[in-house]
Amino acid sequence: MILDGAKQRFGFGCMRLPMKGDHVDLKEFSRMVDKFIESGFNYFDTAHGYIRGESEKAIKKCLTSRYPRSAYLLTDKLTEPYFKKQEDILPFIKSQLEATGVDYFDYYLMHAQNSRNYEHFKKCHAYETAFELKKQGFIRHVGISFHDTAEVLEQILSDYPEIEVVQIQFNYLDYESPSVQSHKLYDICKRHNKPIIVMEPVKGGSLVNLPDAGKKVFDNLGGGSYASYALRFALHFPQIAMVLSGMSDLPQMEDNVLSTKDAEPLTDEEMIAIGEVRDIINGVSAIPCTKCRYCVEQNHCPMNIPIPEIFSLYNTKRAFNDWNADFYYGNLGFGNKGKASMCIKCGKCEKACPQHLTIRDYLVLCAKEFE
Numbered sequence: 001m002i003l004d005g006a007k008q009r010f011g012f013g014c015m016r017l018p019m020k021g022d023h024v025d026l027k028e029f030s031r032m033v034d035k036f037i038e039s040g041f042n043y044f045d046t047a048h049g050y051i052r053g054e055s056e057k058a059i060k061k062c063l064t065s066r067y068p069r070s071a072y073l074l075t076d077k078l079t080e081p082y083f084k085k086q087e088d089i090l091p092f093i094k095s096q097l098e099a100t101g102v103d104y105f106d107y108y109l110m111h112a113q114n115s116r117n118y119e120h121f122k123k124c125h126a127y128e129t130a131f132e133l134k135k136q137g138f139i140r141h142v143g144i145s146f147h148d149t150a151e152v153l154e155q156i157l158s159d160y161p162e163i164e165v166v167q168i169q170f171n172y173l174d175y176e177s178p179s180v181q182s183h184k185l186y187d188i189c190k191r192h193n194k195p196i197i198v199m200e201p202v203k204g205g206s207l208v209n210l211p212d213a214g215k216k217v218f219d220n221l222g223g224g225s226y227a228s229y230a231l232r233f234a235l236h237f238p239q240i241a242m243v244l245s246g247m248s249d250l251p252q253m254e255d256n257v258l259s260t261k262d263a264e265p266l267t268d269e270e271m272i273a274i275g276e277v278r279d280i281i282n283g284v285s286a287i288p289c290t291k292c293r294y295c296v297e298q299n300h301c302p303m304n305i306p307i308p309e310i311f312s313l314y315n316t317k318r319a320f321n322d323w324n325a326d327f328y329y330g331n332l333g334f335g336n337k338g339k340a341s342m343c344i345k346c347g348k349c350e351k352a353c354p355q356h357l358t359i360r361d362y363l364v365l366c367a368k369e370f371e
Helices: 026-038 050-064 086-100 117-123 126-136 150-159 182-191 212-219 226-235 250-260 268-284 307-320 324-330 348-352 359-370
Strands: 010-013 043-045 073-078 105-113 139-146 165-169 196-199 240-246
Touching (some): 010 026, 010 250, 026 050, 026 250, 043 240, 050 073, 050 086, 086 126, 105 117, 105 165, 117 126, 117 150, 126 139, 139 196, 150 165, 150 182, 165 182, 226 268, 240 250, 307 324, 307 359, 324 359, 348 359
Parallel strands (some): 010 043, 043 073, 073 105, 139 165, 165 196, 196 240
């Protein structure tokens, strides 16, 4: 299975682009775009909130203004904070078209659907608006990106059978996760005959930065990067039409392209190795954060606590016994940011978290560890 118009089943997720300070490194991103297209790939994914709005603008400067429209597929999304009522939706989508420099989106997704924000989308007739915009030519295909339980996905697909594609988090660590439920979500999409787009196949880089014991398992196979096994795991499933990777430098791009271009299915030996690595990671990882940054974007944290960075340091110290984690915690620059201990327990971060993490409890653990 492959998405309509896609040349390969691997796509460029534009949430973690190369950065130069606080801004996208446009020169490096252009080089990555060129490499991606030259290698026979053409699917790009963005959203208005990615990198504080810079992702869409960078796509215009590095992709859409440099290549003919037929050379690429572009996906964008409708995100809850950017519309209050139905009348807001069309102007917002037109602003996204202008920001990215295109006349239409190949795929347009209702973003980060869950039981809470789904009610807002329904109340504002967001799905109906998207279907109408498809008829008008602003959108070619309508879909959803999803972060919730299998029951909620079943409800949405039953309510709106016109949905054409579903984007879910899917990787070998979350495949049987009771919170992410990747396996159950996959089965529902298959039953409804919906092609799947995969996000977080490398789990925010966690499946590259493996514990030593996990690295040894893959090293013994004698080939392929750690990321390649994660990407090929996702590509192994026939209902999956596209696997996205958020690449932030050219070497990552080159490795991902090599791993996915006409990728061979995983062998039985490789699947067994992946299971072993999964067990190893589950034995040492403390906080299953993907660093998507939803918890700190849109002013979700009133204390400006750098939650993903703190969790990453905590996991690093726990998994790799890295004493540098304490040093880097002090380097986070708490002049304009809150320490873990400054959490006021408001819960805004947890409502925004697609992993449904108990962030407030984890911050208590981090404060205890580092402070």
